[in-house]
Amino acid sequence: MKDNDLFKNAGDRTKAVHAGEAPDKVTGASSPNIVMSTTFITDADAGFSVEGMEEESPYLYTRWGNPTVRQLEEKLSALENAEAAVAFASGMDAASALLFHTLKSGDHAIISDVAYAALSEITNEMIPDLGIEITKVNTSDPEAVRKAIRPNTKLIYAETPCNPLLRLTDIEAIAVIAHEAGAKLAVDSTFATPAATKPLELGADYVIHSLTKYLGGHGDALGGAVLGKKEDIIPLRKKTAIRLGGSLSPFNAWLILRGMATFPIRMRVHEENALKVASFLENHPAVKRVIYPGLPSHPQHELAKKQMKNYSGMITFQTEDPKKLAAKFASGLHIIHYAVSLGHHRSLIFYLNSQDLKSSSFHFDTEKQEDSWNEFAGEGIFRLSVGLEDADDLINDLKNVLE
Numbered sequence: 001m002k003d004n005d006l007f008k009n010a011g012d013r014t015k016a017v018h019a020g021e022a023p024d025k026v027t028g029a030s031s032p033n034i035v036m037s038t039t040f041i042t043d044a045d046a047g048f049s050v051e052g053m054e055e056e057s058p059y060l061y062t063r064w065g066n067p068t069v070r071q072l073e074e075k076l077s078a079l080e081n082a083e084a085a086v087a088f089a090s091g092m093d094a095a096s097a098l099l100f101h102t103l104k105s106g107d108h109a110i111i112s113d114v115a116y117a118a119l120s121e122i123t124n125e126m127i128p129d130l131g132i133e134i135t136k137v138n139t140s141d142p143e144a145v146r147k148a149i150r151p152n153t154k155l156i157y158a159e160t161p162c163n164p165l166l167r168l169t170d171i172e173a174i175a176v177i178a179h180e181a182g183a184k185l186a187v188d189s190t191f192a193t194p195a196a197t198k199p200l201e202l203g204a205d206y207v208i209h210s211l212t213k214y215l216g217g218h219g220d221a222l223g224g225a226v227l228g229k230k231e232d233i234i235p236l237r238k239k240t241a242i243r244l245g246g247s248l249s250p251f252n253a254w255l256i257l258r259g260m261a262t263f264p265i266r267m268r269v270h271e272e273n274a275l276k277v278a279s280f281l282e283n284h285p286a287v288k289r290v291i292y293p294g295l296p297s298h299p300q301h302e303l304a305k306k307q308m309k310n311y312s313g314m315i316t317f318q319t320e321d322p323k324k325l326a327a328k329f330a331s332g333l334h335i336i337h338y339a340v341s342l343g344h345h346r347s348l349i350f351y352l353n354s355q356d357l358k359s360s361s362f363h364f365d366t367e368k369q370e371d372s373w374n375e376f377a378g379e380g381i382f383r384l385s386v387g388l389e390d391a392d393d394l395i396n397d398l399k400n401v402l403e
Contacts, residue, residue: 007078012195013264020074021257034254035067050242055084055234064242068250072257076215076225079194079263080207084233086241087225087253091190091210092118093246094224098186098206099123101240102155105131109155110148112139112169113369114162115188116210117361123157124363136365138372139169140300142177149181159188160197160307164352164383165376166291166316168300171307175203184232190214190343195267196310205232211256213343214312217266221255223248266345269388270313276391277384277398278315286325286402288318291376299375313386314342318378325401326351329382332401335393342385347394353380 007019021032040059047053050064059065073085088094099122103109111123113136123134135148139158156178160169171187178185186206187199193214199207209215211223226236241247271294278292290297293304294311304311319325329349330338336347354377364370386394 012079015075015078016263017261019078020071032068032071032254032257034250036250038062050238053238053242055230055237062250063245063247066247066250066253068257069248069253072211072223072248072253072260073225075257075260076209076211076227079260080200080227081198082200082207082227082233083230085225085227086233086237087211087223087248088241089224089246089248089252090222091208091212091224092116093244094208094210094226095119095188096122097240097244097246098208098226098236099127099155099157100244101236102184102186103127103130103132106152107154108133108135108150108152109157110135110137110139110145110153110183111157112159112162113137113364114165114167114362114373115157115159116163116190117357119157119159119188120361124361136363136369138167138369139174140167140372141368142170142173144368145174146177149177149183153181153183155184155186157186157188159191161191161293161312161314163191164316164381165373166191166293166298166314167372167376168293168303168307170303171197171199171202171204178205179203191312191314192308193263193267193310193312195264196308196312200228202307205229212341214267214270215260215263215343216256217259217263217343217345218255219341219344219346221252221259223252223256266388267310267312270386271310273388273391273394274311274313274315274386277386277394280395281315281317281398284399284402286319288320288378290315290317291381292316315384315386316377316381317384318381322351322380322382323353326382328401333397335389335397336384336387342383344385345388347387347389348385349382351380351382352377354378355380 076085137148158169184205187204188208190210206228209225281287282290292315339348
């Protein structure tokens with residue numbers, strides 16, 4: 001593996017290809033090997049507890065650390081300009097480990113009122129059941145975040161763009177509020193990716209990614225990561241990640257590494273295609289509203305221009321009679337797959353019913369929060385993850401169903 005200091009001044013395309021990797025010293029293999037071993041030969045004085053482990057200790061057991069997984073962590077760190085990263089078995093594993101690591105009974109956390117459904121649900125039930133106070137706030141409103149601060153606030157957790165509304169959070173503004181209160185700021189940047197936004201450079205303490213999405217990019221490997229400063233990430237690995245056991249498979253790490261080599265190029269095409277498809281949808285009579293950060297019609301387009309170098313490939317849109325149209329999409333689309341998830345090389349679409357989501361995942365405490373949901377989602381939205389196909393073919397696929 002290479003020292004990431006070599007790539008501090010390199011471009012993201014160079015980092016995506018080379019960071020964390022080097023030709024194998026034994027075989028000369030140019031591509032990274034997969035180290036699938038669960039255990040490693042060690043010295044007679046090696047300890048049996050993770051308590052004695054240092055960040056640079058020799059490999060002992062793959063749950064503690066693995067060469068292939070470490071290559072992935074180094075590449076991620078280079079792309080995010082982070083000091084360190086911990087890889088997990090899934091994005092949700094990364095998010096939940098961070099919550100369990102940073103919060104204890106008696107603490108208070110502010111969580112985005114709209115975020116990934118499983119994150120919303122765990123902070124509706126499991127985390128509060130541990131004696132941790134949770135306040136759900138629209139993090140796109142800095143003043144609402146400031147008003148929610150308490151003396152025991154330890155963490156603010158934002159998602160930008162948030163899933164599924166594509167509503168943005170001003171990371172710099174929320175970082176100031178968090179740090180003034182002595183709290184940490186965590187940002188789930190899965191939708192944005194490092195191609196668009198580097199939250200740590202804007203003041204965040206942690207950045208979370210579902211590697212299953214754009215960074216892996218091919219829909220064939222689950223993975224997650226938390227990145228930040230060494231002083232924060234080393235304890236997260238040692239005290240929480242290793243003990244909870246949500247280890248990323250070395251094979252999945254290798255698949256994600258392979259996908260990341262083309263990540264910056266893929267993101268450019270995702271954005272180009274999404275802009276074309278979003279413009280088509282915005283001008284189609286069957287579509288009531290389109291939300292895409294790259295469109296001037298997005299309510300926070302100015303923030304998007306300031307905070308995102310790439311607008312990514314996620315679009316949401318509203319239509320009349322969406323349930324009926326969802327059935328037509330499921331049976332009538334030929335190129336776009338009617339399926340959950342996002343960030344893959346192939347395009348995916350799925351209908352999200354507002355009533356269902358508000359009864360399960362998203363619980364709003366104020367009328368203002370409800371109004372914000374209605375503004376972005378109405379009675380329900382189609383979430384479209386625009387892939388790498390030819391944009392004209394995607395447009396024709398949608399047109400054939402819409403018309």
